[in-house]
Amino acid sequence: MIQKWNQMIKNKILLKIIMTKMSNYRFLVFFIGVLLLSTISGQEIKNSEETFLGIGSGNRKIAKIQKSSISPEHTDTVTIIDNIKYYLEPKQFQVSYNIENIKPARLKIRATGDKLYRGYLKAGAGTYLSPLLELNYASKRSRDESWGLNSSINGSFADINGQGNTKYSDLSFGGYYQKFFMNYDLWSEVNYLRNNYQFYGLDYTDNQMYNFFGVDGNDSIAFRENDDLFKQHYDLFDMHLKLNSLNIGRDTNKLRIKSWIDFHHLQSNYNLSENNFLIGAHSGWLILDEEFLGTFELDINHVNAPTNLTLNAANIIEPSVNNQNLTTGIIRLNPHIYSRKENLVVKAGLSVQGNITEKANFHIFPDVELSYNLFKNIFIPYGGWQGNVQRNTFNDLRLENPFISEDITLQNTIQKSKLFAGIRGSLSSKFTFNLSVSFDNLDSMYFFTPDTLSSFGNKFQLKYDNLSQTTFMGEVTYQESERLKISAKGEYFIYKPLTISHAWQKPSFLFTVSAFMDLFDKIVLKSDLFLVGRRTVTAFNEPTVNNNIVLNESDEIEFINSTADDLFVFNLKSFLDMNISAEYRYNKKISGFIQFNNFTAKKYQYWTNFPVQSINVLGGVTFSF
Incomplete structure (x- = not known):
């Protein structure tokens, strides 16, 4: 123990010497000191006294060195925070405010289109002494109103070779006025039309015809050229009114209204007058995805017609007293609902219609349509089931066939059922198509038959019968901006009348093609093509052979059958009619045009014994001012 003590004293003395000599190296001295004192224990001493055994004599006690005990502690990195709830005492503050009116924004619209001219004049002349004159005068762009006046005259003052007096003329003038209100749009139109023509459908090689009219066939020039024997003229006054609400889109839940009034007065050369009045309204309301609609119409027609027409002593047609x-x-x-669910559109409703003559007959027709959008309008299958009471006015019939007699009996056609199905769509942004088939069940369908009371078959009477009709239709359109437009439509008909043997004068098929081409705003080309199928017709007198009647292998008329009512039944040939026109625009005001009507130059017959003019060439100029 004494040795250990001595050693400690030596170490202290040595340390003191080193520290004295190396006072400038305090850091090194401190480090060496730590090493020399490393033998000192840093552990805790449990007993308060220690006994050292040494050799020699002596008894010393060394006091215990007290050190603070430090134990390691574990600190968790996850801190748990208690949820603290705050309570805010509600307190309402009084706030006052004033509403200030904001002036509505005003949109200034500037017209960026082509310059508009008020007036347009078109004048020309053609073969068969055919004049043409059109004059239009209208307002320019306006946010308040729009109006226009129009007039035209055309005709032909030369005869078709071998057909007697075939002169005709058409005169028309009228105007329209449209007023734009804040929520409504008012549109009105008034027109006057006068048509003059002749019942020229006679076979001037038939001696029976001359005997019927009491004329000497060897001296028939005056008879052929007489302007009074078979003349006809119609005067038509036409008026239309429309009042529509402007919120007509499906993006509004406001009530949408459309209303209309139509009226016409027709007067003929043989004491016939007709007045037709039609008033109607259509309204709808959009609720969620459903569109609730309703249509109402009242159609009244009054006809004052001669009981019969006869020939007087001068062989001129004369109406009865x-x-x-x-x-x-x-x-x-017609109440109905439109429902649109994603790609499906459904129209469901009923049409209650009354046909009022001497007694009232009411009909309830279905009004159902549906369509489904496939592949983003590429294909849209559709179908439906409908019915209707079709108004047959004398004016509508004479526009379809101008050679009808005034002493006909008018009946409305009842479309008891019309089932249709098809598919339409667009193969591109330029090409669209539509294919369909329909099945019609018609009561009191009219057919044109020759008249023998006041004519020798050169006028037509009406015959009614029930008819089942099947129609196949195909239509395609192609449009390249506004420069090129082409459309074609074909229809094929299957007729099954109930009592009569054939559907008189009805074509077996119709095919039409229309084309429009604008070349650099300088040359405009237009073309229309009509292909009309065979028509089965009847005659009370045996017809003579001509190029418009279907012949057999022996070049004789191919008669189909003969009955008590249908003495001679035969077919009129199919025919092709083509119209072509070209316009050269010298500038924006002046242009020249030429038209070729009946370009194939065929004197075909659409109606029995009424051949048309051959090729008609018409040319002229237009002027805008």
């Missing part, structure tokens, strides 16, 4: 009056009405009420 007593006229027959016929007033009929049609009421239509």
Whole structure:
């Protein structure tokens, strides 16, 4: 123990010497000191006293060195924070405000389109002494109103070779006015039309015809050229009114309204007069995805017509003294719903219609349509089931066939059922198509038959029968901006009349093509092509052979059958009619044009014994001012 003590004293003395000599190296001295004192224990001493055994004599006690005890502690890095709930005492502050009116924004619209001219004049002349004159004068762009006046005259003052007096003329003038209100749009139109022509459908090689009219066939020039024997003229006054609400889109839940009034008065050369009045309204309301709509119409027609037409002593058509009056009405009420669910569109409703003559007959027709959008409008299958009471006015019939007699009996056609299905769509942004088939069941369908009371078959009467009709239709359109437009439509018909043997004068098929081409705003080309199929017709007198009647292998007329009512039944040939026109625009005001009507130069017959003019060339100029 004494040795250990001595050693400690030596170490202290040595340390003191080193520290004295190396006072400038304090850091090194401190480090060496730590090493020399490393033998000192840093552990805890449990006993308060220690005994050292040494050799020699002596008894010393060394006091215990007290050190603080430090134990390691584990600190968790996850801190748990208690949820603290705050309570805010509600307190309402009184706020006052004033509403200031904001002036609505005003949109200034500037017209960027082509310059508009008020006036347009078109004048020309053609073969068969055919004049043409059109004059239009209208307002320019306006946000308040729009109006226009129009007039035209055309005709032909030369005869078709071998057909007697075939002169005709058409005169028309009228105007329209449109007023734009904040929520409504008012549109009105008034027109006057006068048509003059002749019942020229006679076979001037038939001696029976001359005997019928009491004319010497060897001296028939005056008979052929007479302007009074078979003349006809119509005067038509036409008026239309429309009042539509402007919120007509499906993006609004406001009530949408459309209303209309139509009226016409027709007067003929043989004491026929007709007045037709039609008033209607259509309204709808959009609720969620459903569109609730309704249509109402009241159609009243009054005809004052001669009971019969006869020939007087001068062989001129003369109406009877007593006229027959016929007033009929049609009421239509059509509530329906449009529902649109994603790609499916469904229309469901009923059409309640009354046909009022001497008694009222009411019909309830389905009004159902549906379509489904496939592949983003590329293909849209559709179908439906409908019915209708079709108004047959004398004016509509004479526009379809101008050679009808005034002493006909008018009946409305009842479309008891019309089933249709098809598919339409677009193969590109330029090409669209539509294919369909329909099945019609018609009551009181009219057919044109030759008249023998006041004519020798050169006028037509009406015969009614029930008809089942099947129609196949195909239509395609191609449009390249506004420069090129081409459309084609074909229809094929299958007729099954109930009592008569054939659907008189109805074509077996129709095919039409229309084309429009604009070359650099300088040259405009237009073309229309019509291909009309065979028509089965009847005659009370045996016809003579001509190029418009279907012949057999022996070049004789191929008669189909003969009955008590249908003495001679045969077919009129199919025919092709083509119209071509070209316009050269010298500038924006002046242009020149030329038209070729009936370009194939065929004197075909659409109606029995009424051949048309051969090729008609018409040229002229237009002027805008």
